[in-house]
Amino acid sequence: MQGSQPVALMAMLILVMTQLLLDERFLSVFANTHRAPQESRGLQAIEETHNNVESDSTDSSNSSFHDECAFARNVPFSNKPPTTTVIVTSNLIPTMPSTAVLEDTLDSLSMLIGLEPNTPIIIAVDGIQPRLDTPENRQRLQDWVSRVRSMFKCHPNVQILTSFVPLHISNTLRMAIQQVTTEFVHIMEHDFPFTKEIDHQLLVNALRDVPELRIIRFSKRLNGGVRNRAPCTRNHTYAGMDFHLIRWSNNNHFTTKKYYDWLLEEIGPVPRAPENRMMAQQTKNCTLYGQYAYGPMNDGFYLHHIDGKRESYNRTYMFNNHKRCPNATAAVPSSVLPWVRCPM
Numbered sequence: 210m211q212g213s214q215p216v217a218l219m220a221m222l223i224l225v226m227t228q229l230l231l232d233e234r235f236l237s238v239f240a241n242t243h244r245a246p247q248e249s250r251g252l253q254a255i256e257e258t259h260n261n262v263e264s265d266s267t268d269s270s271n272s273s274f275h276d277e278c279a280f281a282r283n284v285p286f287s288n289k290p291p292t293t294t295v296i297v298t299s300n301l302i303p304t305m306p307s308t309a310v311l312e313d314t315l316d317s318l319s320m321l322i323g324l325e326p327n328t329p330i331i332i333a334v335d336g337i338q339p340r341l342d343t344p345e346n347r348q349r350l351q352d353w354v355s356r357v358r359s360m361f362k363c364h365p366n367v368q369i370l371t372s373f374v375p376l377h378i379s380n381t382l383r384m385a386i387q388q389v390t391t392e393f394v395h396i397m398e399h400d401f402p403f404t405k406e407i408d409h410q411l412l413v414n415a416l417r418d419v420p421e422l423r424i425i426r427f428s429k430r431l432n433g434g435v436r437n438r439a440p441c442t443r444n445h446t447y448a449g450m451d452f453h454l455i456r457w458s459n460n461n462h463f464t465t466k467k468y469y470d471w472l473l474e475e476i477g478p479v480p481r482a483p484e485n486r487m488m489a490q491q492t493k494n495c496t497l498y499g500q501y502a503y504g505p506m507n508d509g510f511y512l513h514h515i516d517g518k519r520e521s522y523n524r525t526y527m528f529n530n531h532k533r534c535p536n537a538t539a540a541v542p543s544s545v546l547p548w549v550r551c552p553m
């Protein structure tokens with residue numbers, strides 16, 4: 210007993226010290242964050258910040274330690290708890306270990322105007338399906354996960370979750386939702402970047418004020434072009450924004466954590482795409498199992514499907530044909546991640 214006391218004390222000391230170190234890192238980096246430079250292009254603004262911080266820190270310490278996350282500390286800290294978590298689901302695709310598809314999808318979060326700078330981001334990676342489970346594919350996925358982890362090593366608001374077994378979309382989302390501590394969630398797939406501005410703050414207000422608007426989805430077609438098998442139509446206008454009832458889809462959507470807890474209960478543990486179950490249920494009650502599309506009729510589209518299942522990703526095509534940056538005049542620049550390709 211007595212012999213274990215110093216050990217226990219030491220352990221506690223280490224714990225407390227680690228906690229303090231973590232806290233400091235946490236507090237200073239948790240706000241506006243910046244992409245680790247190694248994988249990005251057009252980094253001028255970030256490098257300038259980086260250099261400033263570096264020269265400051267050499268004054269206070271002459272050690273040879275290089276603080277590679279210094280660039281992420283020079284940002285205002287927000288005391289307000291974030292309202293929303295962004296969940297991005299991912300799985301093995303042919304272009305891995307390239308991170309280009311994920312990078313461009315994450316970049317497009319800049320389209321969510323008003324998203325809090327300290328928004329938690331969960332990248333939830335499914336396990337490999339049996340038919341694709343080869344040593345080569347495991348290695349590709351592992352290399353991709355390593356690259357993504359390195360990319361975000363200075364970003365404590367980004368969590369990367371992985372699974373050792375195939376979960377499909379439903380249980381990958383279950384894994385992610387369990388980590389959510391905010392009221393709202395944006396759910397998106399790794400190959401569905403936003404291509405048009407979305408008023409995020411309006412969505413938060415709308416879901417708080419209008420009980421029937423439980424889940425909002427963003428269309429990859431022009432609004433109204435979405436086939437709707439639901440036997441009813443319904444519209445809402447909130448703060449000048451139109452919403453109309455459509456059938457359920459996995460395409461990027463915004464809702465509450467509470468809704469997702471209900472949905473995951475509703476669709477059960479069977480691995481599947483939630484939309485299959487929800488669309489089938491919608492014939493029973495079109496409002497309960499429906500979604501509301503964001504934006505007026507014929508407005509859109511809000512998403513581009515890169516389609517990760519393809520053998521290659523033509524980034525040039527994506528950049529030439531889809532809007533990636535909000536208007537420079539947008540009142541509230543969103544800045545969850547460094548939109549190094551967007552002038553701010």
Ligand SMILES: *[C@@H]1O[C@H](CO)[C@@H](O)[C@H](O)[C@H]1NC(C)=O
Binds near residue numbers: 271
């Ligand atoms: C800092 O380190 C350099 C190289 O080791 C040394 O030459 C210099 O005197 C040190 N400066 C101070 C203020 O300790």
Ligand SMILES: *[C@@H]1O[C@H](CO)[C@@H](O)[C@H](O)[C@H]1NC(C)=O
Binds near residue numbers: 442443444453506
């Ligand atoms: C909802 O709006 C659409 C498009 O303006 C219209 O076609 C439809 O009839 C409306 N439905 C209801 C219930 O008002």
Ligand SMILES: *[C@@H]1O[C@H](CO)[C@@H](O)[C@H](O)[C@H]1NC(C)=O
Binds near residue numbers: 493494495496497
């Ligand atoms: C559909 O669900 C809503 C919300 O739970 C409920 O108010 C409504 O009565 C239901 N409609 C039918 C036809 O069951």
Ligand SMILES: *[C@@H]1O[C@H](CO)[C@@H](O)[C@H](O)[C@H]1NC(C)=O
Binds near residue numbers: 523525526
């Ligand atoms: C990619 O897209 C660009 C722009 O549309 C096009 O010029 C180029 O040929 C495409 N590259 C490939 C390999 O398809």
Ligand SMILES: *[C@@H]1O[C@H](CO)[C@@H](O)[C@H](O)[C@H]1NC(C)=O
Binds near residue numbers: 538539
């Ligand atoms: C944003 O740009 C589009 C054209 O790309 C324009 O139609 C729209 O008015 C602009 N919005 C603002 C708020 O400047």
